[in-house]
Amino acid sequence: MELDLSLPVAALTAQLVDVPSVSREEKRLADLVEAALAAVPHLKVDRDGDAVVARTSLGRAERVVLAGHLDTVPIADNLPSRLDADGLLWGCGTSDMKAGVAVQLKLAAELTEPNRDLTFVFYDAEEIASEFNGLGRLVERHPEWLAADFALLLEPTGGRVDGGCQGTLRFRVQTTGRRAHSARSWLGENAIHKAAPILDRLAAYQPRRVEIDGLVYPEGLNAVMIEGGHAGNVIPDSCAVTVNYRFSPDQSEEQALARMHEVFDGFEVVLTDSAPGALPGLSHPAAASFVEAIGTPPAAKEAWTDVARFTALGVPAVNYGPGEPTLAHTREENVEVAKIEEAERKLRAWLSS
Missing domain, CATH: 3.30.70.360 (Alpha-Beta Plaits)
Structure with a gap:
C-alpha cells in the first residue's frame, strides 16, 4: 500500500484512518508518510523514530510549522472508515486527528511556491504519557528541525482558532x-x-x-x-x-x-x-494574519495540547483543525467532509496569498 497524495483530502483522510496507528504502533503509518513525502521534490525529509519532518527551503522571510500526531487511542470497533450519505466520515482517528494530518499532507505535496517556508511535522505517541511524546523527543534531539516564526497544531477545534492551552x-x-x-x-x-x-x-x-x-x-x-x-x-x-x-x-x-x-x-x-500551559500567542503578526484568514473569532483551548512545546521553544503557536473535539476518543468518532475541505482551502489560501 502507498499513500496517494493526489486524492481529494477527504479520501486521503479515509486512507490514513484505515491504517491502524494506536500509540506506540505508528511505524507502518510513519513509513507510509515518509515514503510519500520523500517522493515530493521540493521537500527535505528527516525522521526520528516514528516522527517524520518535511521542510521547504525557499529563502522566505518567515517559516511556519504545521504539526500533527499520527497516533490514535485504542480502536473501539470503529474501523475501517465509512462515509455516510450526510457527508460524515466515521472511524477511529477521523477527528483526532487524521483529518488534520491529511490536510498537512495535501499542502506539503501541492504547495510548491508558498509565501512562507513550511515545516510539516508528523509525530508519534501524543495520546499517552508525555514521556513517550514524539514531538517532545524532537524538541530534545532536533530543536533545529522545529525552528520557526509561528506554528499551527492541527488538533481538532471544529474549524476555529484556539489560542494557547491549559x-x-x-x-x-x-x-x-x-x-x-x-x-x-x-x-x-x-x-x-x-x-x-x-x-x-x-x-x-x-x-x-x-x-x-x-x-x-x-x-x-x-x-x-x-x-x-x-x-x-x-x-x-x-x-x-x-x-x-x-x-x-x-x-x-x-x-x-x-x-x-x-x-x-x-x-x-x-x-x-x-x-505547562501556553499563552495565546495571537499578537504575533503571523498569528494575526492567520486569524484574519480563518475569519472566525478565536477562543481559548480548553485542554492541554502540544502548542505548549512550541511555546517553550519560543515559537508562538495556535490550535486549528477540522475535527470536532467533543468526538475525540469516542466510539462514534467522525468528521465532516466539508470541514476537512474548508481547512484545506483556508490554509492553502493563507499560505499562497
Whole structure:
C-alpha cells in the first residue's frame, strides 16, 4: 500500500484512518508518510523514530510549522472508515486527528511556491504519557528541525482558532492510618475515612475563569482516581486520591503546584505528572494574519495540547483543525467532509496569498 497524495483530502483522510496507528504502533503509518513525502521534490525529509519532518527551503522571510500526531487511542470497533450519505466520515482517528494530518499532507505535496517556508511535522505517541511524546523527543534531539516564526497544531477545534492551552498537574493526596482486623476496627485507624475531607475540599473548590488577551480559560480541579484497601476484612492503613488540576496559562507549573499545596494544606501532596500551559500567542503578526484568514473569532483551548512545546521553544503557536473535539476518543468518532475541505482551502489560501 502507498499513500496517494493526489486524492481529494477527504479520501486521503479515509486512507490514513484505515491504517491502524494506536500509540506506540505508528511505524507502518510513519513509513507510509515518509515514503510519500520523500517522493515530493521540493521537500527535505528527516525522521526520528516514528516522527517524520518535511521542510521547504525557499529563502522566505518567515517559516511556519504545521504539526500533527499520527497516533490514535485504542480502536473501539470503529474501523475501517465509512462515509455516510450526510457527508460524515466515521472511524477511529477521523477527528483526532487524521483529518488534520491529511490536510498537512495535501499542502506539503501541492504547495510548491508558498509565501512562507513550511515545516510539516508528523509525530508519534501524543495520546499517552508525555514521556513517550514524539514531538517532545524532537524538541530534545532536533530543536533545529522545529525552528520557526509561528506554528499551527492541527488538533481538532471544529474549524476555529484556539489560542494557547491549559496546563495540567496530576498529583496524589495521601492519607495514612493503622492496619487492623475489621472485626476489631477500634484497634485501627481507617485511612480511607481520612480521605473524606479531601473530597470535601474538591467539592467546595471554585475554579477560576481567567481572561488572557480576550480569551477565557476555565480551570478544573477533579478527583480522577482513588486507591486504598487490602482486603474485605482489613482496616486500610493508606489511601490516595489522584487529582487532576487543569490550570490557566497565567500560572507556571510551580505556581499551580503551590496553589494545590494551599488547597490541600495538612495533607501529603505528591506530584506525578505535569505539563505547562501556553499563552495565546495571537499578537504575533503571523498569528494575526492567520486569524484574519480563518475569519472566525478565536477562543481559548480548553485542554492541554502540544502548542505548549512550541511555546517553550519560543515559537508562538495556535490550535486549528477540522475535527470536532467533543468526538475525540469516542466510539462514534467522525468528521465532516466539508470541514476537512474548508481547512484545506483556508490554509492553502493563507499560505499562497
